Amino acid sequence: MLPSSVTILGVPVHPITFDGFLDAVAIFIAEGEPRQICTANPEFVMTAQRQPEFMAVLQNADLVLPDGVGLLWAARRMGRPLPQRVTGSDGIYLLAERAAREGWRLFFLGAAPGVAEQTARILADRYPGLLVAGTYAGSPRDADYPEIARRIIAARPDILLVAYGAPAQDLWIARHRADLRVPVSMGVGGAFDFVAGVQKRAPAWIIRLNLEWFWRLLTQPWRWRRQLDLPRFAWRVVRSGIRIQD
Numbered sequence: 001m002l003p004s005s006v007t008i009l010g011v012p013v014h015p016i017t018f019d020g021f022l023d024a025v026a027i028f029i030a031e032g033e034p035r036q037i038c039t040a041n042p043e044f045v046m047t048a049q050r051q052p053e054f055m056a057v058l059q060n061a062d063l064v065l066p067d068g069v070g071l072l073w074a075a076r077r078m079g080r081p082l083p084q085r086v087t088g089s090d091g092i093y094l095l096a097e098r099a100a101r102e103g104w105r106l107f108f109l110g111a112a113p114g115v116a117e118q119t120a121r122i123l124a125d126r127y128p129g130l131l132v133a134g135t136y137a138g139s140p141r142d143a144d145y146p147e148i149a150r151r152i153i154a155a156r157p158d159i160l161l162v163a164y165g166a167p168a169q170d171l172w173i174a175r176h177r178a179d180l181r182v183p184v185s186m187g188v189g190g191a192f193d194f195v196a197g198v199q200k201r202a203p204a205w206i207i208r209l210n211l212e213w214f215w216r217l218l219t220q221p222w223r224w225r226r227q228l229d230l231p232r233f234a235w236r237v238v239r240s241g242i243r244i245q246d
């Protein structure tokens, strides 16, 4: 059903569009098994090189979306181009729109106190009929898990969006998905912050120029250390002999 993945420095990434992503979500919900979706970028790939546990999570995820432009660049070099960036920050709107039509129940977990709630409110206003199963900040710490589990199990969502940042959110989902049994759990990074207006997303023209990573460096300069992974990624891809196919 899903196109076979492109492996970039050990991480499988699915060559999929936004429509393909939404169709995969529909199938996962129909099947009902607890599935995991990750929104990968070059920082994910480099973190996975250092943390075998995170690599295993990405390798065992049911769907890995190409969230970062660097992955499109690497895949093109391999002669296995990815059709487009499928970002959590745009995907959350499309998912909410489709959820409102299909009657999928969404649970918003993570971000700073109040942000998940605000995100749900904004999306429910924008997409009438959206069923918000629940919202909760919580934290990825083990001490918070029992309360989170209690809320999610009581709410019975079809989709659980988790905004604890990578890799914490993805490790958290992998650890708990069998127990929570939500059909779709997806790490969405800063997507709630963007919807709620806590963080400003890059202007469209910057995104079009493939410079969103640069915008984030300027607007969230504390990320500079993480973003050193971008040149490291490029270097590893070039060195690993992934070449442009003629």
Ligand code: UDP
Pocket (backbone or CB within 6 Å): 110, 111, 112, 137, 139, 140, 163, 164, 165, 166, 167, 168, 188, 189, 190, 191, 192, 193
């Ligand atoms: N966050 C959280 N709890 C934590 C760590 C992070 O709720 O213990 C939230 C944070 O408030 C933000 C999101 O996780 O909403 C991380 O956003 P970021 O843009 O850093 O995502 P990344 O780029 O790491 O995927």
